[in-house]
Amino acid sequence: MDDYTKDDVSQLIKRIGAFLSARMSEILDTQDLRSVWALVAVVCTVIFTWRLLLAPSGPHGRQPKPQPPSQVNTQPNSNLLPSSTQTVIDDLFQPVKPTLGQIVRQRLNDGRKVTCRLLGIILEESTPEELQNQATVRSSVLEVVLEMTKFCDLYLMETVLDDETEKRVLTALENAGIFTSGGLIKDKVLFCSKEVGRTSFVRQLEPDWHIDSNREISSQLARFIKCQLHISPLKTEQIAPNVFSSSSLEQFFGV
Incomplete structure (x- = not known):
């Protein structure tokens, strides 16, 4: 995993920690069984996202060739994530709509x-x-x-x-x-x-x-x-x- 990906994972871990802490507080307040299952789904999604980020990007687990200095991607770290992974992350942190x-x-x-x-x-x-x-x-x-x-x-x-x-x-x-x-x-x-x-x-x-x-x-x-x-x-x-x-x-x- 290159430095950029490590930074992405580090930021994701921080966001996940804050999100789970907030959701756990809500569950303790409402004692809603549906919220418990929702939190379980969140954890499963986190594990899936984690594995996806750690998976080797090259064929047969080989690391991709380093780019020449003139071709280094200077875009923000979030753009280095695959679109499918970014979609999972965006869906994960969507606000939970309260029930009636x-x-x-x-x-x-x-x-x-x-x-x-x-x-x-x-x-x-x-x-x-x-x-x-x-x-x-x-x-x-x-x-x-x-x-x-x-x-x-x-x-x-x-x-x-x-x-x-x-x-x-x-x-x-x-x-x-x-x-x-x-x-x-x-x-x-x-x-x-x-x-x-x-x-x-x-x-x-x-x-x-x-x-x-x-x-x-x-x-x-x-x-x-x-x-x-x-x-x-x-x-x-x-x-x-x-x-x-x-x-x-x-x-x-x-x-």
Whole structure:
């Protein structure tokens, strides 16, 4: 191996060490089994790259003829690597894209208990009167809700005008598959006859996060709940330092 290749390998070793150290730290934080297998794949790739760099470049293991001084390659060391090897190295150090589950945990700051209003957030309808005719789960938010049920103790709640509306909402949630993940059961979908009832539910449950589309309720709960997410399609002034805003639940999680 010539001096240039030795320098390349030395630099690669340093980059690999830093990369593996960072990934190991992430795995210890998330305890994600998929991350463990990802790290195993990285190590295998490193071994392959190492062997490729150390393999003799000439036929039958012979060293290539040294070039005359006038023909010495003066390009940066990275250009001395075969294109296939450089591609492996570039792929190796691509940033790892977090999963939606990891994003949910990060955005909620590992908050484990969450309460959330249904109207205008999980359901297409925005008023109790509309729910008397139909209840429709928003398809764009479904993936986020399912991830939340895996990680959080999630409670859904809404104001309804009659018992038939309760059944209609539960049926819509069931048909959308929200109860199939095992993290959310029908008993955790709470109904009340007035908006003030939702405030009572939240204060009794004492969640880490409450998600609502009613600005007045978010304002009233700001003193009692650690963090809140206020959903509004219109940009409004911040209610309190612990109340975040977003145009939709899925937008808050980057979906």
